[in-house]
Amino acid sequence: MSQEYFPPMSKGKSPARNNRSGRDDGNNTPNDVPREPTTPGSVNSAGRPGYVTVGSGSTSYHAHRLQSILDNDSGYGGSSIAGDEPGSSKLPLGSPRTDPSLAGDMVLPRQSTGNPETDYRHQVTAISQLWYNQQRVALGRAINRVVDLLQGLQETNATWPAHYPSVQRTDIATHERSASGPGLHRTFSTVTEPSHPPPPPRRSMTGFPDDESAESSKDAEVKTAEAPRLVSPQIAQEFSILKLDLKLGSMHQSELVHSLEKGSVASLLDGKIRTSIKHLVALRERIDDTSSKVLVTGDLNAGKSTFCNALLRRKVLPEDQQPCTSIFCEVLDARENGGLEEVHAVHKDTIYNRHDETTYDVFPLSKLEQIVLDNSTYMQCKVYVKDVRTVDESLLNNGVVDIALIDAPGLNSDTTKTTAIFARQEEIDVVVFVVSAANHFTQSAKEFIWAAAAEKAYIFMVVNGFDMIRDQERCQKMILDQVYGLSPRTYKESSELVHFVSSNAIPTLPPPPGGPGGGGSGSSSGGGGGDEPGNDPKGKGKEKEKIEDFHKLERSLRQFVLEKRARSKLTPAKTYLMNILNDVHVLATVNVEVAQSEIERVTRDLEEIEPQLESSKKAKTEVGDEIDQTIELTCKDIYDHTRNTLNTAIFHAGDSTLGVPYPGLFGVFDFADDLKEAMLNEISTAVTDCEEHARIKTVSGVNAIKQLGIHHLGNEYHDLSFRSDVMFRRRRDALAKEIDLPTELGDLVDWSTLLQRQEKVAGTGMALTLATAVGGRLVGGTSWVDHALSAAKIVGNDNLRKLIIPAVALAVVSAAVYVLQQIPQSLPHRLSAKLSAQLDSMDYIHANSTRIASSVRKVLRFPADNLRVGLTRSVEQLGSRRDETLKTRTESEVALKYFSNLVRNSAHQRTLVADVDLDAHPQGQVA
Numbered sequence: 001m002s003q004e005y006f007p008p009m010s011k012g013k014s015p016a017r018n019n020r021s022g023r024d025d026g027n028n029t030p031n032d033v034p035r036e037p038t039t040p041g042s043v044n045s046a047g048r049p050g051y052v053t054v055g056s057g058s059t060s061y062h063a064h065r066l067q068s069i070l071d072n073d074s075g076y077g078g079s080s081i082a083g084d085e086p087g088s089s090k091l092p093l094g095s096p097r098t099d100p101s102l103a104g105d106m107v108l109p110r111q112s113t114g115n116p117e118t119d120y121r122h123q124v125t126a127i128s129q130l131w132y133n134q135q136r137v138a139l140g141r142a143i144n145r146v147v148d149l150l151q152g153l154q155e156t157n158a159t160w161p162a163h164y165p166s167v168q169r170t171d172i173a174t175h176e177r178s179a180s181g182p183g184l185h186r187t188f189s190t191v192t193e194p195s196h197p198p199p200p201p202r203r204s205m206t207g208f209p210d211d212e213s214a215e216s217s218k219d220a221e222v223k224t225a226e227a228p229r230l231v232s233p234q235i236a237q238e239f240s241i242l243k244l245d246l247k248l249g250s251m252h253q254s255e256l257v258h259s260l261e262k263g264s265v266a267s268l269l270d271g272k273i274r275t276s277i278k279h280l281v282a283l284r285e286r287i288d289d290t291s292s293k294v295l296v297t298g299d300l301n302a303g304k305s306t307f308c309n310a311l312l313r314r315k316v317l318p319e320d321q322q323p324c325t326s327i328f329c330e331v332l333d334a335r336e337n338g339g340l341e342e343v344h345a346v347h348k349d350t351i352y353n354r355h356d357e358t359t360y361d362v363f364p365l366s367k368l369e370q371i372v373l374d375n376s377t378y379m380q381c382k383v384y385v386k387d388v389r390t391v392d393e394s395l396l397n398n399g400v401v402d403i404a405l406i407d408a409p410g411l412n413s414d415t416t417k418t419t420a421i422f423a424r425q426e427e428i429d430v431v432v433f434v435v436s437a438a439n440h441f442t443q444s445a446k447e448f449i450w451a452a453a454a455e456k457a458y459i460f461m462v463v464n465g466f467d468m469i470r471d472q473e474r475c476q477k478m479i480l481d482q483v484y485g486l487s488p489r490t491y492k493e494s495s496e497l498v499h500f501v502s503s504n505a506i507p508t509l510p511p512p513p514g515g516p517g518g519g520g521s522g523s524s525s526g527g528g529g530g531d532e533p534g535n536d537p538k539g540k541g542k543e544k545e546k547i548e549d550f551h552k553l554e555r556s557l558r559q560f561v562l563e564k565r566a567r568s569k570l571t572p573a574k575t576y577l578m579n580i581l582n583d584v585h586v587l588a589t590v591n592v593e594v595a596q597s598e599i600e601r602v603t604r605d606l607e608e609i610e611p612q613l614e615s616s617k618k619a620k621t622e623v624g625d626e627i628d629q630t631i632e633l634t635c636k637d638i639y640d641h642t643r644n645t646l647n648t649a650i651f652h653a654g655d656s657t658l659g660v661p662y663p664g665l666f667g668v669f670d671f672a673d674d675l676k677e678a679m680l681n682e683i684s685t686a687v688t689d690c691e692e693h694a695r696i697k698t699v700s701g702v703n704a705i706k707q708l709g710i711h712h713l714g715n716e717y718h719d720l721s722f723r724s725d726v727m728f729r730r731r732r733d734a735l736a737k738e739i740d741l742p743t744e745l746g747d748l749v750d751w752s753t754l755l756q757r758q759e760k761v762a763g764t765g766m767a768l769t770l771a772t773a774v775g776g777r778l779v780g781g782t783s784w785v786d787h788a789l790s791a792a793k794i795v796g797n798d799n800l801r802k803l804i805i806p807a808v809a810l811a812v813v814s815a816a817v818y819v820l821q822q823i824p825q826s827l828p829h830r831l832s833a834k835l836s837a838q839l840d841s842m843d844y845i846h847a848n849s850t851r852i853a854s855s856v857r858k859v860l861r862f863p864a865d866n867l868r869v870g871l872t873r874s875v876e877q878l879g880s881r882r883d884e885t886l887k888t889r890t891e892s893e894v895a896l897k898y899f900s901n902l903v904r905n906s907a908h909q910r911t912l913v914a915d916v917d918l919d920a921h922p923q924g925q926v927a
């Protein structure tokens with residue numbers, strides 16, 4: 001089928017070079033097509049390429065249509081682009097000249113060859129090219145849109161950390177078991193522990209516990225164990241590209257994801273998105289690239305090098321019975337190296353650049369074996385060889401695409417991962433897996449294929465060494481069964497993609513002197529140096545069969561690499577796009593749920609917070625006033641109580657002798673001192689009583705404030721420890737020290753007391769009156785005494801004189817006796833009066849009342865201030881909680897909108913990409 005391809009015009013390959021065989025094999029190679037003088041890529045007068053007229057010279061409807069399609073095909077759209085839908089009849093068609101990147105791919109028949117069959121094939125090829133371009137453009141656009149989509153996701157993730165889907169432990173275990181191979185893909189979709197019934201379909205994708213999303217709330221902060229965000233195991237399985245590759249001890253990645261802070265997960269996700277964008281950009285470049293790389297890998301000693309040599313028909317790569325390929329050998333056409341056959345051994349950790357000799361060492365081909373055996377100096381080498389095969393048969397150079405064959409080291413536990421990474425590289429279009437017919441697929445082989453299947457939907461399988469198998473039918477069946485388990489899609493097309501061959505049966509040119517195979521000893525067991533089977537008539541039948549099998553393989557491989565380029569070049573892009581869009585869709589769906597439940601949660605929170613805040617604000621004002629009032633009332637009460645108590649105490653201090661015994665006239669001064677002390681004690685006791693009263697009042701005041709605090713702040717109220725016994729410890733009423741109350745003689749007589757007594761005691765009336773009269777006279781006289789004396793004058797002076805002197809003497813004596821007798825009653829009054837006067841002058845009562853009241857105020861202020869602070873803090877906290885919740889709601893609303901759009905958008909993009917049907921190659925249909 002290679003004859004349907006023309007040289008890529010962009011490379012400027014001349015037809016002569018492409019048809020090195022120079023023979024007309026009747027297979028309508030490009031060389032059969034008569035060229036216009038301006039080849040390659042000649043243009044007609046309108047500046048467009050000319051095309052053949054299909055059929056025997058007459059212009060058919062189809063030819064016209066094709067001509068006009070090609071005239072208008074820009075490859076990348078332009079005015080002809082009507083929409084995104086691949087497969088739409090309005091898809092981009094136009095002149096390849098408008099897009100240089102297409103030139104390499106376009107195969108443009110120009111003139112009728114005169115051979116209807118050839119013309120028909122040319123037409124088929126052109127249609128194939130158009131179809132290819134349509135798919136490529138569709139995928140290129142999809143890549144652009146997905147890159148935009150991912151960039152948007154990256155931006156959102158920076159402001160609203162995206163939630164990461166994960167599965168429950170039981171599910172993970174199931175998932176891990178099931179995920180051991182793609183063949184079991186569907187088996188675990190319904191596996192669930194009986195004790196954990198599967199969630200309903202909708203919730204199964206995004207089944208968050210109701211309180212799960214409450215991460216930003218205060219409650220969530222104190223939550224210790226967060227329930228995992230759940231997705232079904234199946235979705236977890238499908239979530240592939242953005243999956244976080246975390247490993248830490250025995251912890252599973254999902255557990256790790258949950259143990260990580262939300263921000264850390266978001267930044268890990270950001271890294272994944274960035275990598276994905278880079279990969280997409282590389283894929284876009286890749287699908288525009290005309291070169292193709294084929295990675296030949298497989299188990300140790302499976303015959304990979306022998307197979308490559310067989311494809312090249314030259315013993316280029318070293319073959320050995322023992323594993324010998326230790327580095328990646330890329331075989332390229334020598335034309336890409338100025339026609340020189342050389343080996344460029346690339347230094348370790350260096351990016352190869354053919355134009356920069358510091359990146360590699362140059363060796364002749366004969367040294368290749370040595371380089372390949374030693375893996376300590378180089379990681380890979382580029383082997384430039386001259387292609388011995390014609391353009392019709394060559395795999396390296398077929399006139400359309402430049403192919404490089406990469407012989408990889410055999411797979412083992414050390415190399416599997418490296419090779420899998422290598423195979424994932426976007427420039428690897430095709431993976432050819434060589435498996436030994438005798439050994440079947442080893443564990444390393446299986447692991448590699450599963451890893452590669454993530455991107456390469458189809459793997460070209462070469463079952464080598466088939467000649468060694470006796471029961472070939474059984475071997476075929478067993479291998480195909482294994483292929484079914486490993487790569488179902490490959491199995492589906494096993495007639496084209498799975499080949500049972502004996503590579504060593506293919507005749508090859510001898511190796512270069514001193515090169516692989518030891519000095520050009522010739523071909524392998526197939527014998528011969530040409531393309532034809534050996535001439536040995538004995539083994540002819542068998543050998544012919546082997547060679548035919550290999551030819552069939554080659555045809556399929558060429559078809560796979562070249563004619564089905566769409567698969568090899570575009571499928572990785574499509575597969576990757578489908579995977580990433582699927583991941584984005586899952587992520588978006590999960591986050592829609594999260595955002596929704598977050599909005600519900602914060603709305604509920606707000607419904608709680610708002611009234612709380614209002615009542616807290618109200619309480620702050622009201623309680624503040626109430627406390628002030630309570631304190632003032634308590635203090636006033638205490639002040640009044642103290643004042644009254646002390647007043648009463650001082651006023652009545654002189655009412656009695658307070659239990660102080662009167663020792664008689666001679667001990668009257670001692671009596672006065674004791675009396676003073678007793679009075680002061682009495683007053684002090686009254687003060688102490690007032691303090692005790694104040695203490696009791698304070699305790700109840702503190703309790704009242706505490707009750708208020710508990711009522712308004714609940715658990716947030718911080719109680720202060722209050723010790724009432726510490727109050728009034730320092731005695732500020734050291735009264736005895738301050739009072740100076742000397743006893744005077746005058747204090748012994750209290751006239752007011754005597755007068756009161758005079759009425760009560762009859763016997764002493766006259767004497768007292770007399771004494772009073774005398775005393776009164778003595779102290780200034782009274783009017784009635786004066787009157788009495790006037791009357792006496794009238795009675796007669798002599799008589800009166802005789803009477804009056806003894807009477808006065810008697811009265812004085814009686815009065816003196818009486819006064820002396822009244823000292824115990826008179827002295828307390830006198831002293832009390834003096835004490836009261838002195839206390840008054842000291843402002844004793846007010847000072848003590850104020851002292852006690854202010855002490856109480858001071859004590860009450862502590863819990864009051866504490867409560868005020870608590871209330872203020874509560875208002876502030878509720879306020880900031882409300883602000884935060886409002887912020888979260890706004891952010892969640894934005895996120896909900898964004899992720900809802902993303903769900904729709906990713907689903908739409910996924911449909912568009914899925915519609916790019918790379919299997920429906922038109923060539924087959926036309927043929």
Ligand SMILES: Nc1nc2c(ncn2[C@@H]2O[C@H](COP(=O)(O)OP(=O)(O)OP(=O)(O)O)[C@@H](O)[C@H]2O)c(=O)[nH]1
Nearest residue numbers: 301302303304305306320323324325410465502503
């Ligand atoms: N009988 C038989 N022997 C083969 C076939 N293909 C390869 N061999 C032999 O198998 C041995 C290994 O071949 P290689 O091509 O070196 O194998 P390889 O897979 O490249 O080996 P490493 O890459 O070094 O692991 C050589 O001795 C080959 O001659 C085959 O189809 N049939």
